[in-house]
Amino acid sequence: MIPAVEYHRSALRFLAARGASGRVSGVLGDAVAGSLAPLRLVNLPDPKRPAEGWVRVRPKLSGICGSDLALLSAKASPYLSPVVSTPFIPGHEVVGELLDGAGDVPAGTRVVLDPVLACATRDIEPCAQCAAGEESRCDHVTAGVVSAGLQTGFCADTGGGWSGMLVAHERQLHAVPDGLSDKAALLVEPLACAVHSVRRAAIPDGASVVIVGAGTIGLLTLLAVREYAAPGAVYVVAKHKHQHDRAVALGATEVVDPRQAPRVLRRATGASLHDPERGPDYLLGGVDVAFECTGSSGLDAALRLVRAGGRVVLSGMPSRGADLTPVWFRELELIGSYASAGSRQEGDGNRTTGDFADALVLAGTAPIERYVDAVYPLSQWREAIGHALAAGRLGSVKVAFDPTKD
């Protein structure tokens, strides 16, 4: 038997969490919302390996992601409901230890998880997207040997990181180099998402960039922009002082408060500022590329800061609507960026490339280990979720579970 924090369908809790997160503001509201999340701490039998190629993993750390929080506070779009299967164990940011050998990788090896459950993991013929190497776009996330689930952590059959054990396909796993700490390794998955976003954005050399949001995804996107693009100025919109300091340390040209962003970017880009009858100010002119990294109101802000013909990349999971008029009026490119592009073997097969592999390398060189600054045992899931919901205000970046702790 393993301990696990399990997500279950509960209309009452759904409504309660939605109400608390919407009506009670501040840290208290986040604590209440955390307590009301449709989660429960349970003891479950060890998950079964669904087919050949699947192995057992014992999570050492598992992060709490913005998409988890959107789901738990009932802010996630119902669009995703067909591609999850309940009850499931959340946790798709995982660094763990192999309990079974996976090909050439022996049991006991530390691994990180690429959570996408694409055709190859489901033991079915590849769909057109998978065949083209775009596994994060897999059309078959409801078919095959495991239940519906866009990722590990949203699938009833695989288990998830918020437990004592999960099962994963060998293709999902990447060995962690010895020099990389567990905390840094935990950030490889979100860093891979950030690398993917930057590649999706195809930032022209010298282009100006704004990153809206300076939580985990925002900061890691900044890191990836600096590593994999050659932009001009990179502006970061950050709410909190610690986010400001971290963004500066990662090389932001300027970090601005959300309320001041339109005015600062107007000056920086030589744009003009306009004040509509209702709603926030917007720019005519503005930055070339924007990354939305808040998963909430950041999209609306980003659309108002980008020049005509500019590009807006949706890095955060959208949980709130936005006025799309700028997309029409300014002929913006709105680009989605989900998870990471799968790893590919290159050359003689000894070299793996792709977003995830690159993130694994980058995590080893970047000063991000201290971003994981709050680790809870599973038994304190209420406190952990409350903390994660209020992470920005509390000075934290990434809150995580350590399932090995009591």
Add this chain to the structure above:
Amino acid sequence: MSRPGFVLEVDERTPPLLVHEGEGFRLERFPLGTQVIYPPDAVPGVPDLDAAVDAALAGPEGSAPLAELLTPGTKLTIVFNDLSVPTPPMAAPDIRSRIIEAVLEVAAATSVDDVELIAATGLRRRLTPAELRSLVGDRIYASFHPDHLRCHDAEDRATLTLIGSTDEGEDVEVNTRVADSDLVVFVNVNVGAVTGGALSCVAGLLSAASSGHLYGVPGGEIVAGALPDAGLRAADERMAALLEAKVKVFRIDSTLDNSMFPSRLSFVYKREWEWSLKDQGAFLTAQRANSLTPAKLRHRLWHNLRAPYRVTGITSGEPGAIRTRTLAQVDAQQRTEVSGQSDIAVFGLPYSGPYSVNSITNPVLVAGLGLGEFFNAYRGRPLVRRGGVVILYHPVPLSFHPVHHPSYIDFYDEVLAGTTDPSTLSQKFEKQFAQDEWYRHLYRNSYAFHGVHPFHVWYRACRARDYVGDVICVGADRQAAARLGFRTASTLADALEMATGSVGRSPRIAYLHNPPRTLADVR
């Protein structure tokens, strides 16, 4: 004959004294021994204004009468100063409209038909049509606007001309119409409660670049020990001399009495121990009504005030020749002799200053009002000694007028957030703001102050800030005051306690009882 100015030394019989603090006022009890500087009572106004105007035009000083300067074909430009003087604005009819009408009558009588009117707005905002109409009157407005009555545009390259450089190497670029005129008549309202009176007419007609010579970053004068506004005055005189050497300037100065508030607020003019029961009732009613009025309505009521000034004198002629007489008239109304400098100067700042007429006195303008206008309301020496302390009364609300002061918002949010040092912000930010196309657009086409204007206000404030040891704001928003580099106190007692670090435990305190305008002649 009105009573002259007076310095009261506070003793145990002294009642609490009126202190302005933005859109409100309070009665404050000052420490024993505080010197309170009152201006002279309102001096008598000119009994027959039209006759006084005619007499001034017919009998100028250092110049032939206006009629003799005009001949058919004369290219005549009438320049007048804008809403920044006087504050509060004058109740209709504005004296400028009377004088300009008289000038136009003389011009018409001499068959001069090439006449243009220019509001010398400098880097300040354009005036709205209604504001222009209020300055020049309905008849002139209807006859001249918009083709022959307009505001100066310091960014319109097509209407600016370089007329030369001063001995100090300052390029003087002025309004082309002015430079090309045969005669420039400068209609000036002089309330100059600052060192040396009003600036010359050139100040409001310069290009943005040339304005930088006047109001630019503080330089050696502070290091050299000169008085805070000395550099500004000297640069103005150099540039005015250059213009006057090229173009004939006929200046008409009018001076006003101290009737800054309507009769219902007449207690403002009186010395507190002379308040009658009616005055006390009027004060209590006004204070209570003010505190109960919603903020937006209160703001509107204050800014709708129009002052029933009376004109105390009109002088015309060659600018240098009339300066002494104009200043004498200003002195008669505002000057009070003070014996020696103080360790602490207390200023109660009113709701509006020259750059916030019909607008909002934002935090940067509060600094400009306190350390630019009030600090410089002296003759001889500043009221406070070098290294002393200035105590300001103002709530310093964190509020900006989005149309009038867009660059002030960014200046406060971005520039002052990083540094208050004028040299640093001059090197790092001034050029950006000066050349910002959006600010230029708003200055030229909307009603915004020029992008670089907050820098000029700040530099002037910094000259005084560098002179004193500390600035403490009573009743101010802490965040806003801290951004300005000022300390905050809840009460005067707290402020005085905080000042002990700079001036010791027995400081000599002076309170400039202003408004009404008071000019401290410090001996």
